[in-house]
């Protein structure tokens with residue numbers, strides 16, 4: 036949620052959220068891609084390591100450093116690529132069964148909140164669990180809705196059910 040929030044603040048009109056749970060490889064990979072304003076090299080360096088890059092007059096947040104730390108604590112890895120004017124890609128790999136891995140959390144609520152609160156942003160969500168896959172492209176949903184708002188009560192209720200059903204089907208054996 037924090038990482039996607041950064042993309043929204045960066046003015047992205049398209050955000051990709053990819054969650055890949057792979058128990059065979061014992062990896063959980065989370066990738067967020069956006070077409071927002073991007074960052075220059077200095078900002079990028081400061082963002083990844085706010086404690087060692089020295090005095091900055093501007094406050095630097097902890098969203099990215101904490102995400103990076105959370106991944107690295109599980110024997111995983113963290114990568115961030117960004118280009119000013121083009122966009123940013125943040126990728127964290129977690130040790131899936133590592134004792135220090137934080138739970139993925141409630142993807143249904145997270146995605147529901149993101150999608151309904153940021154209607155102007157197109158979100159491409161992919162969640163994979165050991166070969167099963169659930170993809171949601173808000174552009175397709177908006178097309179079907181034909182101008183009806185995603186924040187409309189009935190649409191929100193439908194979307195919640197849709198997310199619940201599809202997320203649940205990723206974890207059931209049939």
Ligand SMILES: Nc1ncnc2c1ncn2[C@@H]1O[C@H](COP(=O)(O)OP(=O)(O)OP(=O)(O)O)[C@@H](O)[C@H]1O
Nearest residue numbers: 041042045071073074082095096097098099100123
């Ligand atoms: N997707 C992105 N596109 C462009 N700039 C970004 C992106 N993600 C992060 N940044 C830059 O990196 C900075 C640090 O991000 P980070 O999430 O670590 O902290 P923050 O957003 O400033 O504060 P917070 O602690 O509230 O998250 C941001 O302020 C922003 O300048």
Ligand SMILES: [Mg+2]
Nearest residue numbers: 037041096098
């Ligand atoms: Mg942030």
